[in-house]
Amino acid sequence: MSLNGFLKSLKSRRDRDWTYDSGRVFSSMCSKPLKAAVRAYTMFLETNLLDAKIFPSTKNLEEEVIREIGSLFSGPESGGYITSGGTEGNIVALWVARKLMKRKFVVAPMSAHYSIDKACDLQQIKLLRVDLDSNYCASIESIQENVNKDTIAIVATAGTTALGLVDPIDEIAEIAEDFKCFLHVDASFGGFILPFVESPQAWNFSVDQVSSITADPHKMGLAPIPSGSVLFREKAWLKTIEIEVPYLSGTSSTLLGTRSGASAAAVWAAFNSLSHEGYRKIMRRCMRLTQKLANGIKRIDGLDPVVKPELNIVAFKSDFMNLHDLSETLETKGWLTSLNKQPESIRLVVMPHHRPKHITSFLSDLRECSEGLA
Amino acid sequence: MSLNGFLKSLKSRRDRDWTYDSGRVFSSMCSKPLKAAVRAYTMFLETNLLDAKIFPSTKNLEEEVIREIGSLFSGPESGGYITSGGTEGNIVALWVARKLMKRKFVVAPMSAHYSIDKACDLQQIKLLRVDLDSNYCASIESIQENVNKDTIAIVATAGTTALGLVDPIDEIAEIAEDFKCFLHVDASFGGFILPFVESPQAWNFSVDQVSSITADPHKMGLAPIPSGSVLFREKAWLKTIEIEVPYLSGTSSTLLGTRSGASAAAVWAAFNSLSHEGYRKIMRRCMRLTQKLANGIKRIDGLDPVVKPELNIVAFKSDFMNLHDLSETLETKGWLTSLNKQPESIRLVVMPHHRPKHITSFLSDLRECSEGLA
Numbered sequence: 047m048s049l050n051g052f053l054k055s056l057k058s059r060r061d062r063d064w065t066y067d068s069g070r071v072f073s074s075m076c077s078k079p080l081k082a083a084v085r086a087y088t089m090f091l092e093t094n095l096l097d098a099k100i101f102p103s104t105k106n107l108e109e110e111v112i113r114e115i116g117s118l119f120s121g122p123e124s125g126g127y128i129t130s131g132g133t134e135g136n137i138v139a140l141w142v143a144r145k146l147m148k149r150k151f152v153v154a155p156m157s158a159h160y161s162i163d164k165a166c167d168l169q170q171i172k173l174l175r176v177d178l179d180s181n182y183c184a185s186i187e188s189i190q191e192n193v194n195k196d197t198i199a200i201v202a203t204a205g206t207t208a209l210g211l212v213d214p215i216d217e218i219a220e221i222a223e224d225f226k227c228f229l230h231v232d233a234s235f236g237g238f239i240l241p242f243v244e245s246p247q248a249w250n251f252s253v254d255q256v257s258s259i260t261a262d263p264h265k266m267g268l269a270p271i272p273s274g275s276v277l278f279r280e281k282a283w284l285k286t287i288e289i290e291v292p293y294l295s296g297t298s299s300t301l302l303g304t305r306s307g308a309s310a311a312a313v314w315a316a317f318n319s320l321s322h323e324g325y326r327k328i329m330r331r332c333m334r335l336t337q338k339l340a341n342g343i344k345r346i347d348g349l350d351p352v353v354k355p356e357l358n359i360v361a362f363k364s365d366f367m368n369l370h371d372l373s374e375t376l377e378t379k380g381w382l383t384s385l386n387k388q389p390e391s392i393r394l395v396v397m398p399h400h401r402p403k404h405i406t407s408f409l410s411d412l413r414e415c416s417e418g419l420a
Numbered sequence: 421m422s423l424n425g426f427l428k429s430l431k432s433r434r435d436r437d438w439t440y441d442s443g444r445v446f447s448s449m450c451s452k453p454l455k456a457a458v459r460a461y462t463m464f465l466e467t468n469l470l471d472a473k474i475f476p477s478t479k480n481l482e483e484e485v486i487r488e489i490g491s492l493f494s495g496p497e498s499g500g501y502i503t504s505g506g507t508e509g510n511i512v513a514l515w516v517a518r519k520l521m522k523r524k525f526v527v528a529p530m531s532a533h534y535s536i537d538k539a540c541d542l543q544q545i546k547l548l549r550v551d552l553d554s555n556y557c558a559s560i561e562s563i564q565e566n567v568n569k570d571t572i573a574i575v576a577t578a579g580t581t582a583l584g585l586v587d588p589i590d591e592i593a594e595i596a597e598d599f600k601c602f603l604h605v606d607a608s609f610g611g612f613i614l615p616f617v618e619s620p621q622a623w624n625f626s627v628d629q630v631s632s633i634t635a636d637p638h639k640m641g642l643a644p645i646p647s648g649s650v651l652f653r654e655k656a657w658l659k660t661i662e663i664e665v666p667y668l669s670g671t672s673s674t675l676l677g678t679r680s681g682a683s684a685a686a687v688w689a690a691f692n693s694l695s696h697e698g699y700r701k702i703m704r705r706c707m708r709l710t711q712k713l714a715n716g717i718k719r720i721d722g723l724d725p726v727v728k729p730e731l732n733i734v735a736f737k738s739d740f741m742n743l744h745d746l747s748e749t750l751e752t753k754g755w756l757t758s759l760n761k762q763p764e765s766i767r768l769v770v771m772p773h774h775r776p777k778h779i780t781s782f783l784s785d786l787r788e789c790s791e792g793l794a
Contacts, residue, residue: 047692047693049455049456049459049693052456052460052689052692052693053456053459053460053463053689056460056463056464056481056685056688056689057463059477059480059481060463060464060467060477060685062476062477063467063474063475063476063477063478064473064474064475065466066466071474073471073473073474073667074468074471074474076466076468076678078466079465079466081423082423082426082427084462084465085423085427086426086427086430087465088458088462088465089427089430089431089434090430090434091453091458091461091462091644092439092440092450092452092453092644093434093437093645094448094450094645097447097448099438099447099756100437100438100445100447100448100756101437101438102436102437103433103434103436103437104437106433107430107433130504130646130676130678130679131676131677131678132677132678133675133676133677133678134676137542137675141542160663160664160665160666161677163663164661164663164675164677167661167663168511168515168542168543168675169542169543169544170543170544207666207667208666208667264678270465270466270680270682271467271468271678271679271680271682272504272646272676272678272679272680287538287541289534289537289538289541290534291534292534292581292582292760292761292762293447293581293582293758293759293760293767294758295758295759301507301511301538301542302504302505302507302508302646303505303506303507303535303538304450304504304505304506304507304638304645304646305504305645305646306644306645306646308644308645311430311434314430315426315427315430318421318426319421319423319426382473382474384667384668384669385667385669386666386667387666388666393667
């Protein structure tokens with residue numbers, strides 16, 4: 047088969063997937079990457095960020111974007127690197143924390159992302175999952191009861207996967223201060239929306255005890271996968287995982303070693319082409335649509351929002367409808383939603399690919415489906 | 421600045437990097453990705469392999485290429501996944517090995533890649549680095565002395581980073597058999613050249629005791645970074661690291677979770693457009709050029725090849741020249757080489773981006789530089 051034949055065959059497979067552009071995907075924390083980011087990614091596709099000797103431009107771009115993210119997160123002196131995503135960020139944060147603290151276990155609320163379990167299992171660290179409060183945020187009481195002088199780190203989330211909530215990070219910080227332990231904030235989802243919404247609660251390096259932050263440009267930052275980031279309050283902490291790369295006559299402080307320079311270029315292009323003002327506009331539109339969606343759901347008999355949305359996620363439950371059936375019925379009507387287990391609910395992530403017409407049309411189908419199942 | 425302004429600025433940074441096309445990069449185990457792979461990568465840039473509900477095509481492509489790789493490596497029943505590269509593959513292999521074996525330490529020859537140290541440090545596994553034989557391959561005697569009933573895994577390399585050598589994997593397999601331990605083969609570099617050269621030594625699943633193989637399509641497979649792979653003799657072993665992804669109502673057995681579907685599509689496109697015959701031609705050309713380069717070096721006074729090249733890497737030493745100075749002088753003449761520490765030597769990786777004229781021209785400059793330093 048010719049090159050064109052293969053590409054045609056690939057294209058026809060690709061065409062059978064769902065698309066973000068359709069506005070019908072409510073199940074994803076990723077979206078269609080920005081045009082500038084895609085163009086930049088493609089331009090750097092043959093580069094390797096590990097090998098700054100061959101590709102010095104990629105290292106410079108990475109340093110620039112890490113400085114920009116640090117400033118955006120109130121940590122102009124922080125240091126870090128462009129990761130493949132939130133899981134890598136969480137693994138690296140806990141790896142550094144473990145090496146620095148030389149203690150025994152990690153404390154994380156039940157709402158923390160499952161990659162925290164993975165990071166701990168991988169490292170043979172004991173993980174204590176602690177309770178949520180009645181509003182599904184980290185329970186300060188429960189953290190307080192479980193943290194002690196053997197705690198490596200407390201993990202808090204800024205934008206939980208299930209409900210988009212921000213844990214009470216300033217209160218958690220006081221506990222971290224008392225026990226001098228690491229405080230890692232998983233802002234994989236929230237990191238690139240919180241700086242652009244009005245008066246968010248404290249969540250970043252402005253809170254003195256926050257030690258590290260994971261935030262994904264490939265989620266709300268609108269860069270292509272793989273584009274994550276992990277930042278540490280003290281750049282020097284990365285030395286704890288530094289390793290010599292013999293054949294490059296240099297060192298590396300990353301999990302993966304070889305990484306595409308395209309990620310750094312794409313993040314750089316997204317940040318510089320949109321600028322803060324551009325992100326602010328997009329995030330405010332997402333928040334307006336989220337409000338519209340939440341209000342519409344409240345007006346449907348039998349459906350109840352789980353919490354008042356803090357970020358661009360709406361989750362709703364029902365006392366007398368099978369949510370699994372409802373989700374499947376919505377899918378037959380061409381809408382993708384996801385099911386939360388804790389609390390049992392349907393989750394809708396309102397992303398930059400959504401327009402007002404998608405919300406209106408979804409609400410109309412949701413009403414119809416729920417009437418059919420009631 | 422306009423979108424075009426930003427892209428122009430990025431392009432001018434990129435233009436200051438070295439390029440593979442120039443034929444002047446001898447320091448890299450990566451090369452210019454194939455056109456088909458680049459086109460496929462770009463086509464799938466917005467997809468997420470973790471989310472097969474939205475992007476079923478990516479999961480199918482991954483399954484197809486993993487089957488193809490399995491067959492190519494004499495393990496048609498093996499299972500695995502597309503990773504970000506060799507480091508992830510090595511981490512995952514040792515993670516699975518640790519969970520399966522429930523033992524204490526890993527044994528690896530001094531020549532194994534530094535990511536093995538990283539994988540062990542991360543997992544708090546003790547690593548025993550053992551000696552090489554006089555030919556810089558794993559010493560069977562040294563492995564034999566160090567393996568015991570507490571050994572989780574022995575790591576062998578098919579295509580070492582420094583010299584491109586293949587460890588005596590069939591002999592190591594006998595030790596693994598005696599102690600019923602895991603045998604992981606890091607074929608990050610060699611995995612996509614060994615199947616295409618004439619009568620390579622045994623290195624893959626055809627050796628009964630080989631448990632897992634890491635092999636990188638983004639090295640000799642000519643796909644873009646990030647495109648690695650890890651394969652296990654028994655697909656079921658991946659269950660040991662399986663984790664529930666609550667919001668997807670499914671499970672995942674990977675290190676990173678979210679991964680770009682573009683990697684799977686690019687590998688698929690590379691394999692299908694080149695086919696085995698295409699790879700065979702490219703790899704044979706690399707081996708011919710390697711021979712030409714090694715022969716040329718032998719003829720230069722004061723330079724000695726460290727070993728007879730087994731794959732497409734030539735390393736040479738000198739009894740009376742400072743290799744660091746030689747490498748720097750070569751760089752001022754526009755050639756990138758790397759320095760090996762063990763054994764001290766200059767390393768040249770002959771990649772698909774090299775043509776006969778590059779070898780000739782490099783040899784001429786090398787002769788001139790070494791005469792200048794002698």
